[in-house]
Amino acid sequence: MAAVAMTSAVAVGCSSGDTGDTADPAPSVSAPVEPVVEESAEPVEEEPSSAAPSPGPTLSMGGSAEFQSDDEGAGTTTLKVTVASAKYVTPADINTETQPSGEYVLLNLTVKNTGTKPAAFYSTGVSWESDAEAARVATTYGGAFNDASRLSTTYKPGQSATGTLVLDVGAKGGSLTFFRDSARVEPAVTVKLPK
Structure with a gap:
């Protein structure tokens, strides 16, 4: 069975210059959360495509x-x-x-x-x-x-x-x-x- 893991990224605003402000940095922005599908290590049993016909008596x-x-x-x-x-x-x-x-x-x-x-x-x-x-x-x-x-x-x-x-x-x-x-x-x- 496939497992779903949730990931997110956080971006923080930065400034290259010193403005002298001691205020909090810019608010963080979150990227949308996307599901990640991982393959299961367990084998998946498949139904046989068709059984061989019985030979009869x-x-x-x-x-x-x-x-x-x-x-x-x-x-x-x-x-x-x-x-x-x-x-x-x-x-x-x-x-x-x-x-x-x-x-x-x-x-x-x-x-x-x-x-x-x-x-x-x-x-x-x-x-x-x-x-x-x-x-x-x-x-x-x-x-x-x-x-x-x-x-x-x-x-x-x-x-x-x-x-x-x-x-x-x-x-x-x-x-x-x-x-x-x-x-x-x-x-x-x-x-x-x-x-």
């Missing part, structure tokens, strides 16, 4: 987890994600000639709003990474086998949907991270893929 096949969602502006509520299965497929398995940059994986999951307010789930913009490869977007393949548009929606309390995502991941294994928000800032849940 990590699921294996057959696992379920709940996470808090507040992206819809309706207030915080709870979504539950259950991962039923993951299966690697060839382009022929999903009726496409488009080759993946890594591997196609069919991820079957259920999303349910177990909270008391509407909440959005985002099945696009999913991030994939492994011990050997840095995080990258797991591209959502838009063929007939993909239920991304059904799963990426706003769920009212009690509503749920089950569907399969077709994702292009870098390789077998690794993990997929789904986010709480469309800006992909806060992780919601991570799914460990089989090798």
Whole structure:
């Protein structure tokens, strides 16, 4: 905390010649008092600018987890994600000639709003990474086998949907991270893929 000290200056009238007067010297004049701010030696604690987002729960096949969602502006509520299965497929398995940059994986999951307010789930913009490869977007393949548009929606309390995502991941294994928000800032849940 800063301390304030008060200072003042006094000027006394003088004469260079001797007038022979024995009277009191001229009256003193005081300068205005100005505050002086001194820095405190005590450190000032600052609030952290922003905490790192929580990574969210990590699921294996057959696992379920709940996470808090507040992206819809309706207030915080709870979504539950259950991962039923993951299966690697060839382009022929999903009726496409488009080759993946890594591997196609069919991820079957259920999303349910177990909270008391509407909440959005985002099945696009999913991030994939492994011990050997840095995080990258797991591209959502838009063929007939993909239920991304059904799963990426706003769920009212009690509503749920089950569907399969077709994702292009870098390789077998690794993990997929789904986010709480469309800006992909806060992780919601991570799914460990089989090798």
